[in-house]
Amino acid sequence: MPSPKASRSAGRSGGSPVLGSSNGRYEFMSLNRAPPPHLLQRQGSDPATARLRASESPTRRRGSGSSTGSTGGQGLPEEDSIRLNPSIIGVALSSLLAIDLWLSKRLGVCACEDSSWGSIRPLMKLIEISGHGIPWLAGTAYCLYKSDSAAGQEVMLNLFVALLLDLVLVGIVKAVVRRRRPAHNRMDMFATFSVDRYSFPSGHATRAAMCGRFLLAHLVLAAPLRVLVLLWASMVGLSRVLLGRHNVTDVVFGFWMGYCQYNLVEMLWLSPQVLQGLLGQLA
Ligand SMILES: CC(C)=CCC/C(C)=C/COP(=O)(O)O
Numbered sequence: 001m002p003s004p005k006a007s008r009s010a011g012r013s014g015g016s017p018v019l020g021s022s023n024g025r026y027e028f029m030s031l032n033r034a035p036p037p038h039l040l041q042r043q044g045s046d047p048a049t050a051r052l053r054a055s056e057s058p059t060r061r062r063g064s065g066s067s068t069g070s071t072g073g074q075g076l077p078e079e080d081s082i083r084l085n086p087s088i089i090g091v092a093l094s095s096l097l098a099i100d101l102w103l104s105k106r107l108g109v110c111a112c113e114d115s116s117w118g119s120i121r122p123l124m125k126l127i128e129i130s131g132h133g134i135p136w137l138a139g140t141a142y143c144l145y146k147s148d149s150a151a152g153q154e155v156m157l158n159l160f161v162a163l164l165l166d167l168v169l170v171g172i173v174k175a176v177v178r179r180r181r182p183a184h185n186r187m188d189m190f191a192t193f194s195v196d197r198y199s200f201p202s203g204h205a206t207r208a209a210m211c212g213r214f215l216l217a218h219l220v221l222a223a224p225l226r227v228l229v230l231l232w233a234s235m236v237g238l239s240r241v242l243l244g245r246h247n248v249t250d251v252v253f254g255f256w257m258g259y260c261q262y263n264l265v266e267m268l269w270l271s272p273q274v275l276q277g278l279l280g281q282l283a
Pocket residue numbers: 132133134167189190191192193196198199201202203204205240245
């Protein structure tokens with residue numbers, strides 16, 4: 001093994017510990033220079049093969065000119081150029097993912113009772129229930145049943161359909177992406193589907209964004225109540241990360257998806273005629 005001292009001095013001279021030991025000692029070699037012949041021989045069965053491998057080192061390849069062609073063995077082989085170009089996107093995505101995981105872990109302060117903010121976990125769980133699918137479906141069905149005006153029934157029926165649509169769309173995306181929930185999450189949510197073991201996107205966030213927009217658009221609410229709706233939707237999203245249920249990107253995407261789902265609900269809006277037909281069939 002090289003002593004730390006040897007490694008440091010090699011680092012200072014621009015060398016890099018790229019090759020193995022010779023006679024029990026490690027040797028350091030600059031990436032910009034061709035390796036000595038005795039080391040080349042160890043890389044391949046004969047010196048010619050070894051030299052060829054050395055000429056394919058990343059540094060040599062980068063300096064070889066054309067990045068598109070593969071003519072005459074001088075340019076970059078095509079498959080290599082394909083592999084190198086998307087690496088910028090790959091690095092950006094993995095950096096974003098790393099930041100997401102790090103931030104989500106730091107924000108998961110109510111993930112269990114003995115977490116740093118474990119004392120507010122019950123409050124966060126209450127907010128969680130307020131954005132759960134069951135109270136929303138049950139509440140909407142109750143309002144639909146109780147509503148005595150055609151306008152009220154129309155709004156409630158469309159909200160009910162929107163909630164079902166949300167469950168289906170979120171289920172599909174979760175099943176396709178299959179991102180696991182954060183490791184610090186305790187799976188103690190009530191009434192979940194099997195796809196809810198996956199975390200992308202947050203179903204609570206999609207519901208909060210979609211229902212928030214729905215309420216603001218279809219209920220005549222005073223300004224303080226409108227602010228309350230916005231606050232509630234934000235708190236539902238935030239509580240998902242604080243409880244350790246989701247990573248930040250699950251919630252951000254969930255909000256965006258719920259926002260778009262509302263546009264879809266508006267496009268597919270069930271008119272009173274359709275509603276009468278449906279109710280007529282039920283009666
Ligand atoms: C059983 C019904 C009707 C809905 C399930 C709602 C639920 C538990 C969704 C998961 O939400 P997150 O993805 O935000 O954890």
